Every structure is written in C-alpha cells, then in structure tokens.
Amino acid sequence: MDDAAVLKRQGYIMGINLGEGSYAKVKSAYSERLKFNVAVKIIDRKKAPTDFLEKFLPREIEILAMLNHRSIIKTYEIFETSEGKVYIIMELGVQGDLLEFIKTRGALHEDDARKKFHQLSSAIKYCHDLDIVHRDLKCENILLDKDFNLKLSDFSFSKRCLRDDSGRLTLSKTFCGSAAYAAPEVLQGIPYQPKVYDIWSLGVILYIMVCGSMPYDDSDIKKMLRIQKEHRVNFPRSKRLTGECKDLIYRMLQPDVNRRLHIDEILSHCWVQPKARGQPSEAINKEGETSRGPEPSWTPETPDKKSASKLEPREEAQPETQSEPKPNEEEMWQVPVSRQLDTTGLDGELPGRETEEEALPQPSETHT
Known part of the structure; x- marks a missing residue:
C-alpha cells in the first residue's frame, strides 16, 4: 500500500512533498478530523541505518510524545504500518523556516528579533527543565506559523539527559549538528x-x-x-546593534563551557526583558565577563583579503575605541545570508567520529 492510501485510511489526504532524504520524507496533508493541513514525516525502516533505528528514532518518538509547548511544533499522532513505515503527524509551519524568512526579508529589527528569540528561548527552557536537549538547533529547524511565531521542530537528535548518583548531568559523547552551529567542544570531539x-x-x-x-x-x-x-565575535557595522544585544550574543558564544550562559540567564538578560530596556548596558571586559557600566564601543576587525569578497565588515566584541568605516566600505562587503547550510535533517546520518583537531569534520556538517 502506498503512502497516500495509508494516510487516507487514517483520515489524511496527502498533499505536496516538503522534503526528502534517503530514508525519510515530509509531505503535507489535510486532516479530515482536525480540518486543517498538517505535515507528515514518513520514515522507511527498511532503508534506515541500524544506529538510527536502535537509538535515534526511539528517542525522537518518546520525546515527541512528551512535548507540549506553544513554541514547539505539535505532534498529533504517530503510527506504523506492518511494512515498516513510521508516520509522524505534526503541526505544519505554514510560513516556512527561519532561514528562508531571513534570506527573503533580511535581518530582523531588534524588537522583532527579541520577540521571536524569547519564544525560542522559552521552548528551550521548557525542554531543558525536562532534561531534554535538542542538539541540532539551527534556523532550518525553526518554523513559522501563520502569525510568524517561532515553532521549534525536528527532534531527530534530541535525547533525555542522564544524571549520575550525585544528581549531576552526565556528558554526552554523540556528536550531532551542523558545523556552522556547533560549539567548539563539539568540533573538537570533546565529551x-x-x-x-x-x-x-x-x-x-x-x-x-x-x-x-x-x-x-x-x-x-x-x-x-x-x-x-579566542572568543572573537565580529558584528557588521551596518546593523547598528545595541550594546545589550551584542552582549547577549557574546556571552552565549563563550568558548569556556563553565562561563557560557544558562537558559535562565538568557531569559533574564536585560536585552530579552523589555522592562529592563532603560538600564545601563553590561560592558564586556577582556575576560569575556560583564560588569555594569556605559555601553561598550566595538573595534572593527580588518577583514583579510581572502574573505573580503563574501563577508561583511565586522566589529569585534571588545571594549575599545570605535573607528569610523571608510566610505562605501559597508556596501563593498555586505552580503546577506544566501547559502543554505548542508543538513541531513530528514535522515540523521552520522558519519564517523573525528577526535583530533587536525581531523575536524568537513565544513558542511558535523554528524558523528
């Protein structure tokens, strides 16, 4: 029995193809019971690798059944056929994903970004409070509903954290995600x-x-x-970002895992909290920590000749004297997000692990 017939028996009229991998695909469908369109993730057990079937798929199904948050894509139903196909019926992100949204409309104004980022952070706090981690957060996995609210999706690499006898979370040794979004410790193959x-x-x-x-x-x-x-974060001069916004990004992109912000600290940060908008900015010192004081200035880093053709001029997140850009400098180097990062979001394939810095993952993605 083909997919359309299986779905029809369950009360769904299959629509268009939304995405496809080597052993999974996503279709749109109309639910006769719900009276609106849904997304259907179809996984073929006969084509999927053993590691995925034994580890990742059971985790995903267990976690999807647990989640219930307004900023997480809802799962309506999960069923399987005798032929070995798994059907996951989910909420449809009718406005597409965040990456396509930004590619089409450009960078968000800080007020719009604050609202959407708060929605995403609230979803992550909900998961972390349940000891659930996503491990593949990226713009492609964040969908938009009809009102352009963010909805976190794709829990293919999620898991429930384990705790040791003292109650502390244990380290993870499975390396997932795309390289552009991966933390330094993951790129280095460190638990x-x-x-x-x-x-x-x-x-x-x-x-x-x-x-x-x-x-x-x-x-x-x-x-x-x-x-x-080296904890270097460079910002495009043309965006005129507030010090509070830069500070929050800088503290999340902290290479020292013991000093990186936790989700509660993110949600209480002055940039995320609109009521705190009039307060003094938190200046970033050389150690990467913050202290109350005037808004820091940001010194631009001179782009090297090799990258100048495709990167915007950036200003490095260090409290030094601001220098003025040269005329037309921003126009010369300004390039919006235009390339979609490689992903195996439908497949969840995991290449061999690389643990040495000289044998780092390839640029497209780091699934290990």
Whole structure:
C-alpha cells in the first residue's frame, strides 16, 4: 500500500512533498478530523541505518510524545504500518523556516528579533527543565506559523539527559549538528554538556536573526575553531546593534563551557526583558565577563583579503575605541545570508567520529 492510501485510511489526504532524504520524507496533508493541513514525516525502516533505528528514532518518538509547548511544533499522532513505515503527524509551519524568512526579508529589527528569540528561548527552557536537549538547533529547524511565531521542530537528535548518583548531568559523547552551529567542544570531539551545547547554537541563531549573516565562516573549520576559542565575535557595522544585544550574543558564544550562559540567564538578560530596556548596558571586559557600566564601543576587525569578497565588515566584541568605516566600505562587503547550510535533517546520518583537531569534520556538517 502506498503512502497516500495509508494516510487516507487514517483520515489524511496527502498533499505536496516538503522534503526528502534517503530514508525519510515530509509531505503535507489535510486532516479530515482536525480540518486543517498538517505535515507528515514518513520514515522507511527498511532503508534506515541500524544506529538510527536502535537509538535515534526511539528517542525522537518518546520525546515527541512528551512535548507540549506553544513554541514547539505539535505532534498529533504517530503510527506504523506492518511494512515498516513510521508516520509522524505534526503541526505544519505554514510560513516556512527561519532561514528562508531571513534570506527573503533580511535581518530582523531588534524588537522583532527579541520577540521571536524569547519564544525560542522559552521552548528551550521548557525542554531543558525536562532534561531534554535538542542538539541540532539551527534556523532550518525553526518554523513559522501563520502569525510568524517561532515553532521549534525536528527532534531527530534530541535525547533525555542522564544524571549520575550525585544528581549531576552526565556528558554526552554523540556528536550531532551542523558545523556552522556547533560549539567548539563539539568540533573538537570533546565529551560535552548537551544543554550548554544548545546555548551556543542559540547564540548563532540570534546572531543570524539580527545580522542577516553567519557569525563564523565555516568553509575553513580549523580557522573557525581558532577564532571561536579566542572568543572573537565580529558584528557588521551596518546593523547598528545595541550594546545589550551584542552582549547577549557574546556571552552565549563563550568558548569556556563553565562561563557560557544558562537558559535562565538568557531569559533574564536585560536585552530579552523589555522592562529592563532603560538600564545601563553590561560592558564586556577582556575576560569575556560583564560588569555594569556605559555601553561598550566595538573595534572593527580588518577583514583579510581572502574573505573580503563574501563577508561583511565586522566589529569585534571588545571594549575599545570605535573607528569610523571608510566610505562605501559597508556596501563593498555586505552580503546577506544566501547559502543554505548542508543538513541531513530528514535522515540523521552520522558519519564517523573525528577526535583530533587536525581531523575536524568537513565544513558542511558535523554528524558523528
């Protein structure tokens, strides 16, 4: 029996193809019971790898059944046929994903970004409070409903965190995600704290929201990792971001996992809290911590000749004297997000693990 016939028996009229991988695909469908369109993720067990079937798929199904949050894509039903196909019926993100939204409309104004980022952060807090981690946060996995509210989706690499006898969360050794959103510890193949990994990815997402470009160039992973470990975050001069916004991004993109913000600290940050908007900015000191004081200035980093053709001029997040851009400098280097990052979001394939810095994951993605 084909997919359309299976869905018809369950009360769904199959629509168009939304995405397809080697052993999974997503279709739209109309639910005769719900009276609106849904998304249907169809997984073929006969084509899927053993590791996915034994580990990742059971985790995803268990977690989807647990989640109930206004900023997380709803799961309406999960069923399986005797032929080995799994059907996951989900809420449809009718306005597409966040990456396409930004590619089409450009960087978000801070007020719009604040609203959407608060929705996303609330969803992550909900998950983290349940000891659930996503581990593949990226713009492609954030969908928009009819009112352009954010909805977190794709829990293919999610898991429930384990705790040791003392109640502390254990480290994770499975490395998931796309390189451009991956934290330095993951790129290096170091056992990591999965909740802290999610926070780094959140920082990358907020940067993309307000800048319309990537914070790091992932075409050279070793160079990107070196810049990340130096805690260098450069912002496009043309965006005129507030000090509070830069501060929040800078503290989420903290390479030291013991100093990276936690989700509660993000939600209580002065930029996220509209009522605190009149308060003094938190200046970033050389150690990457913050202290109350006047808004810091930001010194631009001179782009190297190799990258000048595709990266915006950036200003490095350090409290030094601001220098004025040269005429037409911004126009010369300004490029919005235009390339969709490679992903196996439908497949969840996991290539072999690389643990040495000299053998880092390839630029497109880091699934291990």
